[in-house]
Amino acid sequence: MCNEGLSNEHYKKILSITPELLCISDMHGQFRYVNSAFEEVLGYTAEELRGSTLYSILHPEDKEAATNSIKSLLINKQDRLSIERRYLCKEGIYKWIAWEITIDWTEELVYSSGRNITDKKKTEEAERKAKERLEEAQEFAKLGYWEFNTITGENYWSDELIRICGLTRDEFAPNFDAFMQMVHPDDKNLIINTMKEPLKGKEYELELRLIRSDNETIWLSERVKYDQDPSGKVVRWYGVVQDISLRKLNEIKLKESETKFKELVENLREVIWIRQGGNLVYISPAYEQVWGRTCQSLYENPQSFIDSIHPEDKERILQAFINDHDINQDLFEDQYRIRRPDGTERWIWLRKFPIFDNHGKLIRHVGICYDVTKIKEYEEEVLKNKMEKEMARLERLSLVGEMAAGIGHEVRNPMTTVRGFLQLLSSKEDCFKYNEFFKLMIDELDRANSIITEFLSLAKDRVVELEVQSLKEIVQDIFPLIQADGLVSEKNIVMDLEEVAKIPLDKKEILQLILNLVQNGSQAMLPGGTIKIRTFMDNEEIVLAVSDEGSGIPPQVLEKIGTPFFTTKENGTGLGLAVCYSIVARHNAKIDIDTGSKGTTFFVRFKNLT
Structure with a gap:
């Protein structure tokens, strides 16, 4: 036989050079023999393993499985078993060993042959x-x-x-x-x-x-x-x-949304356009009605959109399109004129806004163009009528002023004479019993004289002494007097004065203007109401605003405001607001009125001529 003549030394040599881990242990797992490969792979010498067991260097997570395997072996008296377990090496790491185990029940020894499968396990x-x-x-x-x-x-x-x-x-x-x-x-x-x-x-x-x-x-x-x-x-x-x-x-919903959008947009009177990357990608059919050109012509020649703008408006509107790339530009709106091929002009109100994606990147601009020609024509008609009414009112004021200047002297002289004789008679002892009547007549003459004074202030050619000064300071100067009158009439007077530009003003006339406006507002309120006086800048205009908390001015009365001798008050002369309008006219200013159920505000707007 080929194995004849081999000594134990030969077997030991073979066992020492085999790459397999070889181990003999008793039924309790105590080591009886380990070969060189065992020592090399796990790092322990045979001497170091003497008296210890495989179980002692087993990975904690594998101990339960090992115990179950031993129980199965003992119960079933199995001769062979294949297992894979992790063992603690001397260097402190765990390695996977695949064991083929054979049991010798007669000698009560366990023979194990193992392979290092750590790399395989890592790969797995x-x-x-x-x-x-x-x-x-x-x-x-x-x-x-x-x-x-x-x-x-x-x-x-x-x-x-x-x-x-x-x-x-x-x-x-x-x-x-x-x-x-x-x-x-x-x-x-x-x-x-x-x-x-x-x-x-x-x-x-x-x-x-x-x-x-x-x-x-x-x-x-x-x-x-x-x-x-x-x-x-x-x-x-x-x-x-x-x-x-x-x-x-989402695509289906988007398509449905696009269909609905198209149906909506293509039936609107407003012109809708979309620009992307500087190119026109959509124009709604209303363009043909408003611009008088076909949509196809605009797609073929987008420049015609700019060419149609009125020369006086073109540069301003063109700048808005040049700034399309500015991501900080939000809503842009303006009004401008276009010229149609038939030579007619239309007024357009443009509203343009950017659209961004979810990352804040600008992807397109959408514009809406409204044809506001009829609105503009109506506004011009209203303005024309308003100017005609204002001219008529100023002419009436001028006429009244000229009459006042012409007859004021002739009326005042006799009145002065009569007043003097009444004072003389009232001092006579035998007339003392009529003093009450004399006082009444003198008061009425004084009242008539004050009316004539107001009357004279309506004169168009009245000389004004203009001096550059602050409207805010004039209000502050007269405020104590106004406040005192308010206490008497149980009205609250408050100020909200902002710094305003200094302009040429006649202080006496502006004081009269403020007094008249405050008095007019005070008479429109019940006790406890508040008059508010404000000064502020509105663009290039200096504004004086006087607000009350009355019930407002009816439309039929509003049309006649400022007409001499027109009054709704029982004891009014109808000259207070007429004087205000004359003063404002002499200062090249204008009066706007905002009225409603919660009160009325008179805005006096002065031009900044400094």
């Missing part, structure tokens, strides 16, 4: 983690994978593909026929034709519908590839599948 663990990450990624992206071997008929579906289709591995065995049963009837030919003509390309992209087991219809996007044998026959199909139901649903 890396592959397992990679597979887990892949499955997680597929689940996150709703991306499934499949393969079909045309030679063997073998099918493979990933877990995510199973889930996408609403199935479980327990109830479904992947196969082509079962898949085709789930494909929407309208999409079956798409699959069949693709597989019939595989030579047109190495990759296909399909979108199809699938009817799941719960009858829900889903949309899938599929990328398909195939392998061929040397003869050109397809031997393997494989591909990735993604659930795009949400995207498709």
Whole structure:
């Protein structure tokens, strides 16, 4: 026999050079023998292992399994066992050892032959983690994978593909026929034709519908590839599948929204346009009605949109389009004129605003153009009528003023004489009993004289002494007097004065203006009401505003405000506001009135001529 003549030394030498880990232990796991490979792999010498057991260097997580294996061996009297366990090396790390174990029940010894499979286990663990990450990624992206071997008929579906289709591995065995049963009837030919003509390309992209087991219809996007044998026959199909139901649903909603938008926009009188990347991409049909040109002509020559703008407005509007790239520009609106091919002009109110994507990037501009020609014509007519009324009112004021200047002297002289004789008679002892009557007559003469004074202030050619000064300071100067009058009439007087530019003013006349406006507001309120006096800048205008909390001015009265001798008050002369309008006219200013059920505000607007 070939083994004859070998000594124990020969066997020991063979055991020492074999790469396998060899170990002999008793039934309690105590070491009886370890070879050199054992010492080299785990780092312990045979001497260091004397008296210890394999169990003592076993990984804690493997001890329960090891205990169960020993119990199984003892109960079943097995002779052989294959296990994989982790053991603590002398250097402090764990290594995987795959053992083939043989039991000698007669001698009660355990013979073990092991291999270091640590690298293999690391590879398996890396592959397992990679597979887990892949499955997680597929689940996150709703991306499934499949393969079909045309030679063997073998099918493979990933877990995510199973889930996408609403199935479980327990109830479904992947196969082509079962898949085709789930494909929407309208999409079956798409699959069949693709597989019939595989030579047109190495990759296909399909979108199809699938009817799941719960009858829900889903949309899938599929990328398909195939392998061929040397003869050109397809031997393997494989591909990735993604659930795009949400995207498709959004596309359908977007399409429906676009259809509704188009239906709405194309029936509006307003002109809607969209510019993207500096190019016109849409103009609504209303453009043809307003501009008098076809939409097609604008697409062919976008410059005609700018060319149609009135020369006096072009530079201003053109600048707004030049600034399209400015991402800080928000809503832009302005009014301008256009010239139509037939020579007529239209007024356009433009509102233009930017559209940004989810990342704040400017993607387009949308504009709305309203034809406001009729509104402009109406405004011009209203302004014309207002100016005509203002001219008529000023002419009446002028006429009254001229009359006052002409007759004031002739009336005042006799009145002065009469007043003097009444004072003389009232001092006579035998007339004392008539003093009450004399006082009444003198008071009425004084009242008539004050009316004549107001009358004279209406004169157009009245001399004003203009001096550059602050409107705010004039209000502050007269405020104590106004406040005192307010206390008597139980009215609150408050100020809200901002700094304003200094302008040429006649202080006496402005004081009279403020007094008259405050008195007019005070008479319109019940006790407890508040008069508010303000000064502020409005663009280039200096504004004096006097507000009350009365019940407002009726429209029929508002039209006659400022007309001499027109009054709604029982004891009024109708000259207070007429004087205000005269003073304002002599200062090249104007009066605006804002009235409502909660009160009235007179705005006196002075031009900044400094």
